[in-house]
Amino acid sequence: MNRESRIYVAGHRGMVGSAIVRRLREEGFERIVTRARTGLDLTDARAVDAFFAEERPEYVFLAAAKVGGILANATCPAGFIRENLAIELNVIEAAHRHGVKKLLFLGSSCIYPRHAPQPIKEEYLLTGALEPTNQPYAIAKIAGIELCRSYRRQYGADFISVMPTNLYGPNDDFDPRTSHVLPALIRRFHEAKERGDEAVVVWGSGRPRREFLHVDDLADACVFLMERYSAEEPINVGVGKDMSIASLAELVREVVGYEGEIRFDPSKPDGTPRKLLDVGRLHSMGWRARIPLREGIERTYRWYLEDAVPAL
Ligand code: GFB
Numbered sequence: 024m025n026r027e028s029r030i031y032v033a034g035h036r037g038m039v040g041s042a043i044v045r046r047l048r049e050e051g052f053e054r055i056v057t058r059a060r061t062g063l064d065l066t067d068a069r070a071v072d073a074f075f076a077e078e079r080p081e082y083v084f085l086a087a088a089k090v091g092g093i094l095a096n097a098t099c100p101a102g103f104i105r106e107n108l109a110i111e112l113n114v115i116e117a118a119h120r121h122g123v124k125k126l127l128f129l130g131s132s133c134i135y136p137r138h139a140p141q142p143i144k145e146e147y148l149l150t151g152a153l154e155p156t157n158q159p160y161a162i163a164k165i166a167g168i169e170l171c172r173s174y175r176r177q178y179g180a181d182f183i184s185v186m187p188t189n190l191y192g193p194n195d196d197f198d199p200r201t202s203h204v205l206p207a208l209i210r211r212f213h214e215a216k217e218r219g220d221e222a223v224v225v226w227g228s229g230r231p232r233r234e235f236l237h238v239d240d241l242a243d244a245c246v247f248l249m250e251r252y253s254a255e256e257p258i259n260v261g262v263g264k265d266m267s268i269a270s271l272a273e274l275v276r277e278v279v280g281y282e283g284e285i286r287f288d289p290s291k292p293d294g295t296p297r298k299l300l301d302v303g304r305l306h307s308m309g310w311r312a313r314i315p316l317r318e319g320i321e322r323t324y325r326w327y328l329e330d331a332v333p334a335l
Pocket of ligand 1: 091092093094096131132133156157160161188189190201202203204205207208224225226227231233268291292293294295298
């Protein structure tokens with residue numbers, strides 16, 4: 024990739040895509056191509072093909088996806104598998120057909136088996152049963168990895184797959200019905216503080232463990248990997264440390280400045296018991312996450328107050 028390259032970021036309005044665009048701009052890439060959902064439906068194969076024919080991107084970051092937290096995955100399984108499969112198939116095929124030099128596909132840590140040994144190495148993919156609460160989404164993402172691998176083998180296409188751990192940051196979804204845990208807790212603690220509520224409810228037992236990566240770190244890793252990684256195995260991106268949901272809730276409570284109590288609701292699903300990625304492969308290439316969790320949550324809370332709250 025050089026400063027003159029034409030780079031298409033699919034999903035540029037989302038949390039990941041918008042962070043990749045910011046990062047590319049910071050690095051001086053100026054020929055960035057984007058299309059709003061209203062101008063291009065990525066589930067429409069013909070429209071995607073016509074878009075690639077017209078724009079001729081040389082590099083593609085495939086960050087467009089239907090995403091959501093544990094509840095959204097459980098309530099819209101058909102939407103999660105259908106939309107993600109369609110987007111991947113259409114964008115990867117068009118990238119191949121129109122001679123894209125390199126494509127980076129974004130997967131998710133939920134592609135790994137529910138009971139994978141921790142930390143999770145890339146080679147544990149397809150070694151065991153998946154977590155049922157997000158199996159349709161995970162299978163769509165595994166299909167994306169397999170598409171990249173297969174196009175590489177059959178056509179020599181330089182398509183790579185990157186597996187981020189649980190993400191958070193600006194442009195995240197703060198809708199309690201669809202959000203992931205971190206933005207959900209920021210909003211819940213904030214609203215409880217405003218109303219002076221006695222307690223805040225956190226879903227599940229509080230015992231599951233998760234790893235949280237700021238999306239600006241992920242975007243930095245994506246640009247790094249687009250320039251330096253070329254292999255058929257996916258590569259994990261994480262911070263290398265996890266924590267319980269109970270500890271996360273305590274940390275968000277402190278950052279937001281809420282002084283009430285935390286209660287757990289065990290009638291809500293816990294999901295996978297633990298998800299910590301092994302980031303040895305990425306570290307050995309010289310990349311490390313830089314944003315400490317507390318600072319990342321503070322930045323995200325500021326973004327929520329300044330940008331999300333006014334739009335609610
Ligand atoms: O963030 P989350 O929805 O993602 O949930 P997953 C993580 C944990 O936080 C679960 C608990 O144990 C939840 O029960 N939790 C506590 C909450 N309170 C809340 C809350 O208010 N909202 C939410 N959402 N969770 C998703 C997958 O799984 O992770 C996707 O469904 C994707 O497929 C994504 O892979 C990264 O880590 O459980």
